[in-house]
Amino acid sequence: MNIGIVGLGLIGGSLGLDLRSLGHQVLGVSRQEQTCQRAIDRGVVDDASLNLTLLAAADVVFICTPIAAIAPTVQQLIPHLSPDTVVTDVGSVKAAVVDEVASVWHNFVGGHPMAGTTDNGIEAAVLGLFADNPYVLTPIDTTPVTAVKRVEEIVRSLTSRVYFCRPEDHDRAVASISHLPVMVSASLIDSCMNEPDSTVLELAQNLASSGFRDTSRVGGGNPELGMMMAQYNRESLLRSLTSYRHSLDQFIELIEQEDWQTLEKKLKENHIQRPQFL
Amino acid sequence: MNIGIVGLGLIGGSLGLDLRSLGHQVLGVSRQEQTCQRAIDRGVVDDASLNLTLLAAADVVFICTPIAAIAPTVQQLIPHLSPDTVVTDVGSVKAAVVDEVASVWHNFVGGHPMAGTTDNGIEAAVLGLFADNPYVLTPIDTTPVTAVKRVEEIVRSLTSRVYFCRPEDHDRAVASISHLPVMVSASLIDSCMNEPDSTVLELAQNLASSGFRDTSRVGGGNPELGMMMAQYNRESLLRSLTSYRHSLDQFIELIEQEDWQTLEKKLKENHIQRPQFL
Structure with a gap:
């Protein structure tokens, strides 16, 4: 699969390492040129850019920015996406994010991988961060089943423990x-x-x-x-x-x-x- | 020195191991015959008994019973002590204990070694339990300086970090x-x-x-x-x-x-x- 990641910190970077090791093509977007370069050097992504246009060909995009930036990032991303691209996020609160994003992008599945370390940033990214840890998905009534299945398949391949529930x-x-x-x-x-x-x-x-x-x-x-x-x-x-x-x-x-x-x-x-x- | 220990659990037993390794003669009293035997077998004490008369020759006695038993134990011990025997305890609260015990035995110094493990009993006793851990001594205005010095000397030899303060x-x-x-x-x-x-x-x-x-x-x-x-x-x-x-x-x-x-x-x-x- 062609997988996009916006935000190449601990979570986004670790996702990239895992997904590439599983054979996916991973494309990363960061706000910092230096992070893009480090992500390529560390093998976190196949390609990286400051520009969201890089993600035009993505089947799934993970939004791994801080919570406040999730909805604005999706808004900026929309013009570049094909209609069946699935978008998911990794924010640690869900109701506010899902409310805002699902209203602008139909194919959106809220997500929360409950894994971390005490370090942050691209340098902290590690392979296997999500293994055996909970990963919550919070589809709502209007979320297309195909979108949920696509995200679920990826998350299960990380060997996370997957839970489904309402955002609230x-x-x-x-x-x-x-x-x-x-x-x-x-x-x-x-x-x-x-x-x-x-x-x-x-x-x-x-x-x-x-x-x-x-x-x-x-x-x-x-x-x-x-x-x-x-x-x-x-x-x-x-x-x-x-x-x-x-x-x-x-x-x-x-x-x-x-x-x-x-x-x-x-x-x-x-x-x-x-x-x-x- | 001749050192008595009443109560051969984690704290009393560990004290015995340390004090014997420092060359003291250690005499233990427990309510259970089995504990007395294990204490001798494990090298925690030189001799052990169910009877407080064993401690007649002690220079210092450590009361290592549960808090509720400290004052009653001292009361039972008094008839067997020589007037200059120093008594100390290891209870984790001090004002109530010191109030009660100092009024019946002049040579009493309240103490609290802040060390422990998750296990209890004579089998949990280990050498070096008190090393580098705090050990609080709580003398009051009427406590003889000689008594404080004698307990302090022993506690410092355990390489504890010694603190002095009021029981309150x-x-x-x-x-x-x-x-x-x-x-x-x-x-x-x-x-x-x-x-x-x-x-x-x-x-x-x-x-x-x-x-x-x-x-x-x-x-x-x-x-x-x-x-x-x-x-x-x-x-x-x-x-x-x-x-x-x-x-x-x-x-x-x-x-x-x-x-x-x-x-x-x-x-x-x-x-x-x-x-x-x-």
């Missing part, structure tokens, strides 16, 4: 297990830093170990990721935060009231139920 | 960086499990990855540890939880009000300040 269900699920933990963890760091007693603060900084390290990891990560979640998945994130605050309030109340029996019951349930998420 | 400051510091993360993390699991939409819950369970795994780790751990923190460090934990709820409410408000500038500022501060705890 995707956003609620990732809000709870991905975006909520970031805000929960960010609030922990914020709270610990606000310790008013300098002796206690200094001691806390010296004594913090694996419990603090793990629980604070995602809240102390890349601020851009946190902003993306809050801005593009705001409604689902607020839904999760409201549920979380209710759970927190219950724990606080149990400790305040010294209701040790109920607290122990809840901690035991957590201990048993957590593995269902792992 | 210890409890506040560990509440914020150790006990608070457990309740924050437990609330996350509780909230995610309470998802009312079964499609979203199932999807969330399938999509959860490293962010959820790390943030939920301590909240899904041993329920007994969570209970210990809540029961014995209740006041400091509630203080930390109140501060945390305030931070959480601020994050929620910023997202509700779409105050992206302030949210970004806070996330950037977190990113910069987290390493001060690591």
